[in-house]
Amino acid sequence: MLYEALQVKNLTKEFKGVRGQSALKVYEKFSLSIPENQVTCIMGPSGCGKTTFLNIVSGLLRPDAGELKGFAGKTVSYLFQEPRLLPWRTVWQNVDFVIKDIYPKKQRAEIVSKYLKMVGLSDFSQYWPGKLSGGMKQRVSIARAFVFPSDLLLMDEPFKGLDLQLKISLLDSFAALWQQDLRTVIFVTHDMDEALYLGDNIYVLSGLPAKINKSLPVTIPRGERRYGEGKLKELREELLAGLCCGQEQPCALARAIS
Amino acid sequence: MKHFISKDKLYTLGAVLCLLILWEIISKIVGAGILVPRPAETWQELVQIIRSENFWPAVIGTTTRSLIGFGLTLFTAVLFAVMAGLWKPLYYLLSPLVVITKAAPPISIILLALIWLGTEKAPVLVGFLVIFPIIYTNIIAGVDNVDPKLIELAAMYRIRRLRKLSEIYLPSIMPYVLAACSTALGLNLRVVIMAEVLSQPPISMGTSLQSARIFLNTAGVFAWTVVAIALAALFDFSVSSLRKKLEVWR
Numbered sequence: 001m002l003y004e005a006l007q008v009k010n011l012t013k014e015f016k017g018v019r020g021q022s023a024l025k026v027y028e029k030f031s032l033s034i035p036e037n038q039v040t041c042i043m044g045p046s047g048c049g050k051t052t053f054l055n056i057v058s059g060l061l062r063p064d065a066g067e068l069k070g071f072a073g074k075t076v077s078y079l080f081q082e083p084r085l086l087p088w089r090t091v092w093q094n095v096d097f098v099i100k101d102i103y104p105k106k107q108r109a110e111i112v113s114k115y116l117k118m119v120g121l122s123d124f125s126q127y128w129p130g131k132l133s134g135g136m137k138q139r140v141s142i143a144r145a146f147v148f149p150s151d152l153l154l155m156d157e158p159f160k161g162l163d164l165q166l167k168i169s170l171l172d173s174f175a176a177l178w179q180q181d182l183r184t185v186i187f188v189t190h191d192m193d194e195a196l197y198l199g200d201n202i203y204v205l206s207g208l209p210a211k212i213n214k215s216l217p218v219t220i221p222r223g224e225r226r227y228g229e230g231k232l233k234e235l236r237e238e239l240l241a242g243l244c245c246g247q248e249q250p251c252a253l254a255r256a257i258s
Numbered sequence: 259m260k261h262f263i264s265k266d267k268l269y270t271l272g273a274v275l276c277l278l279i280l281w282e283i284i285s286k287i288v289g290a291g292i293l294v295p296r297p298a299e300t301w302q303e304l305v306q307i308i309r310s311e312n313f314w315p316a317v318i319g320t321t322t323r324s325l326i327g328f329g330l331t332l333f334t335a336v337l338f339a340v341m342a343g344l345w346k347p348l349y350y351l352l353s354p355l356v357v358i359t360k361a362a363p364p365i366s367i368i369l370l371a372l373i374w375l376g377t378e379k380a381p382v383l384v385g386f387l388v389i390f391p392i393i394y395t396n397i398i399a400g401v402d403n404v405d406p407k408l409i410e411l412a413a414m415y416r417i418r419r420l421r422k423l424s425e426i427y428l429p430s431i432m433p434y435v436l437a438a439c440s441t442a443l444g445l446n447l448r449v450v451i452m453a454e455v456l457s458q459p460p461i462s463m464g465t466s467l468q469s470a471r472i473f474l475n476t477a478g479v480f481a482w483t484v485v486a487i488a489l490a491a492l493f494d495f496s497v498s499s500l501r502k503k504l505e506v507w508r
Contacts (some may be wrong), residue, residue, distance in 0.1 A: 058414065078414045084407050088429040088507045097425065098415040128507040148415055 005033040006074075006152075006184065011066035013052060026052050028209035030066070037182040041195035043243065044205035044213070050188040054078075054154045057186065077150035079158040083137035085129040091116070091140050092125040098148045115143040118180075119173050135166040139173060146177050155187045159194055168227050171197055175222060192239050193228040204242045214242025295477035303477040304484055312461055320463040321489065323378075324450045327385030328443055335393035336435065340427065343401025352394075360391040368453045381453035381464070388449045389442040393435075400434030401427070432504060440497045444490045451486055 011030040017023045026049035034040045042050050055061040057068065058076045077098075085094045095112045103111065116122050119139040129137055138158060145153055159167045175198060178185065189195050195202050196218060204214040216239055220231055228236075278297055285294040295303070307313055342349035359367075367387045371380040404427055412422045454464020463482060470478030 060410070060413070075416075076414065078411070080407070080411075082407070084411045086408065086425065086429070088432075089425070098417070100421065101416075101418055130507060 005035045006071055007067070007069035008032045008034070008057070009067040009069060011056065011068075012064045013049075013056060013061070013066075014064055025209045027063075027066075030210060032203065032212065034184060034186060035201065036070075036184045038200035039178070039185040039187055039198050041187045041189060041199035041202040042205060043189060043192070043195055043202060043239075044210070045243075046190075048205050048208065049210045050205065051156055054156055054186060054188060057152070058154055071152075074151040075149065076152045076154060077145040077148040079141060079145050079153070079155040081157045081160055083129070083134075083141040085137055085140055087129050089129075090125065091121060091127050091129065091132070094129065094140055095144045095147050098144055102149065111147055112143075115147050115177070118177055119143045135162055135170060138162070138170060142170070142174055142177065146181060151184060153183045153185045155185065155189075157189050157191075160190070167194070171227070174198070179222070192236050192243075193232070196232045196235055196239070197225055197227050198222075202239065204239065206243075214239070216242065292474055292476050295480055299477045300480040300484065303475070304481040307466075307478065307481050307485070312466065315461045316463050316466050317485065317489065319459065319461050320447075320451060320454065323381050323454075323462070324385060324443075324447045327382040327450060328389070328446050330382070331386045331390050331393060331442070331446070332435075332439065335390055335438075336397060339394050339397035340401060340423075340431070343398050349398070356391045356394055359387050360395075362387075364388055364449055364452065368449075368456055371453065372457050377457040377459045380457045381450040381459070381462075384453040385446040385450045389446045392442050392445070393438040396434045396438035397431055400431030403434075404430040436497065436501045436504065440494060440501075443493045443497060447486065447490050447493065 009031050011027045011032075013025075013027045015024040015026065042053065044050055052061065056063050057071060058078065085091075086097065089097060092112060095116060096108055099108055099111065113122065113125070116125055119142055121136065121139055121143070124132065124136065129140065132140070141158070159170055162170065171194065187195070187198060199218050202214075202216040202218065203212050204216075205211065206213045216235065218235060225232055281294075281297050285291075285296045288294045291299055338348070338352060342352055364384070368380070368384050371383040371387070374380070375383055408426050408430075409422070412426055417425075451462075451464045451467065454462040455468045456464075458465050458468065463486060467479060467482045470476075470482060
């Protein structure tokens with residue numbers, strides 16, 4: 001294999017039932033490999049444990065059993081569904097916030113202005129987040145995630161709920177940043193087009209406990225990908241079949257998404 | 259916008275004028291200055307009071323007592339509320355104390371403070387006991403309302419504890435602290451004056467109010483009340499301008 005991979009092996013995680021509800025076994029002996037410096041997408045119906053997976057990988061949640069190989073000592077940055085900016089800090093300060101303890105002031109200034117420029121927000125560095133649009137806020141959080149010197153970047157549907165044009169421009173901003181500064185990315189999404197546009201590998205999970213229903217490598221170079229069109233469209237059919245196979249419930253869900 | 263503000267002020271001015279006219283009418287009907295002095299009488303008395311040599315020492319004394327009490331309360335309330343908000347056992351330990359001080363009539367607190375402390379310090383303690391529960395419960399609510407998503411974010415990016423406190427917790431509870439301050443500062447001034455009436459420090463607004471009453475100088479009581487209201491308004495103004503400064507991001 002060209003790249004080394006981070007390994008999740010025999011992961012088991014169960015959520016205890018509250019007040020008589022039965023326990024929920026989200027993962028049982030679940031294994032997945034995540035190539036370094038690539039974008040690995042994880043798809044699947046709601047409630048199949050995608051966010052749980054990110055939380056375990058990032059260390060926010062402890063697995064009941066299993067092995068995380070290669071994750072120890074890795075620093076993590078996170079792109080959440082919502083931008084999570086501090087409303088009482090300016091755009092600049094919000095990005096600076098995560099590296100304040102890491103670099104001296106002068107270096108920080110260079111890094112922050114570089115990344116703000118890359119997401120196209122140089123002119124807005126002194127704005128309060130409350131004055132920005134949703135897309136601009138998410139751009140700030142993308143800059144913040146890249147400014148932080150992380151080995152691993154986890155993304156939990158950060159492009160959800162944005163209109164198509166904005167989404168594509170954010171995806172392009174992200175791709176440009178990532179191309180300059182390769183990191184291992186785990187990208188959880190519901191959106192097949194997003195996954196196909198950004199991903200190197202796509203895993204489709206389903207069921208409880210979750211199983212890998214389909215794994216699809218995307219080998220088309222990023223420069224040649226066009227959102228929702230061309231060759232990606234063919235792969236999309238294949239992916240849709242993967243989302244649909246097996247249970248009936250996820251099938252309806254997958255159709256609804258598509 | 260500016261147009262509306264001036265209109266607003268005009269209405270306020272009109273309302274004050276109405277009140278003054280009503281006051282004049284009532285005092286005419288009652289017809290006894292010892293019961294309801296006329297506005298003009300009160301004004302004369304006010305001018306006289308301001309010119310008297312004890313005026314500034316009394317105002318400064320009361321303001322000092324009020325502000326010392328307030329500052330002390332604010333500091334301890336923030337300290338305890340943040341600790342109690344983050345560490346539940348302390349919260350439960352303090353809650354009966356808070357309930358008791360909240361429920362106790364201010365006059366009981368005043369009498370107890372008089373028994374325990376001298377005339378100078380008793381009003382400070384009274385202010386403390388009356389406003390502590392207000393500030394404390396407000397801040398507890400603020401700590402409870404800190405966005406858990408921001409806390410998670412800070413954990414994710416390994417933000418140090420002290421910075422988490424100063425950059426997430428404190429700004430989050432700030433609106434609650436300021437809201438509590440604007441209520442508590444005025445209330446504190448009122449109970450301090452009330453306590454002064456009973457404890458009689460040598461020079462204070464409360465003492466002056468009480469002596470005006472004893473000499474049946476009702477216009478004096480009115481005039482000192484006007485002074486107290488002006489002082490409360492000044493306090494309120496300071497808090498709201500501080501608020502504007504601290505919450506530019508809103």
